[in-house]
Amino acid sequence: MTRLLQRYLGSGDALARLQDHAARLRRLQGVLERGLPAQLAGACRVANLKDEILVVAAQGGAVAARLKQMVPSLQAHFLQAGYPLQGIKVKVATPQETVWRRPPPERHISAEARSGISDFAATLPADSPLRKALERLAQRSG
Incomplete structure (x- = not known):
């Protein structure tokens, strides 16, 4: 898999940057989960970090509205954890696609x-x- 990515991205430098970014997002996800109430932590995920602005995807509008209210305290939480952010954007995540399965056939026994x-x-x-x-x-x- 790594060779395929290296060939696709060209140089090892680009792959290293991509791996660093992914690792940073995983660390930020952990900080986010620790800064949220339990019922919200499972419904939010770090989507991206660009120009010191964290993008958080929320599962549904109600979760997004609650997160937007919590942005100032979340920003303070990230600062305390060693991640000074310029801002936090909250977006509603697109729903996960579900695979349609044919219902099982009804079978009757006499x-x-x-x-x-x-x-x-x-x-x-x-x-x-x-x-x-x-x-x-x-x-x-x-």
């Missing part, structure tokens, strides 16, 4: 088949995983 499955399951030992699976199948198909 009453006679369900009875046969239940009868067979009853002949198996009580701690048998197969028995438990067959009992679940019979219950769900009813």
Whole structure:
């Protein structure tokens, strides 16, 4: 992977700058999480740092509004942690794309088949995983 990045970026110098920037963003994420209440920490992430302006992505408008109210105290928190920032921009993050999955097909079992499955399951030992699976199948198909 590193060779691919080196070939893509050209020189090792560009790759080193990119790695340094990524490491800086990870450190800033840790500082951000320590400066936020627990319910907000999981809903925010450091998006970028450019010209000493930190960009924070919030999951949703309500979280973004609360973060904007907290910008002065967050800036003081970052300063205390050794990161003097010119400002903090809060943006609403784009929602994560979810992969659409086809719903599982509905399968129906006749009453006679369900009875046969239940009868067979009853002949198996009580701690048998197969028995438990067959009992679940019979219950769900009813």
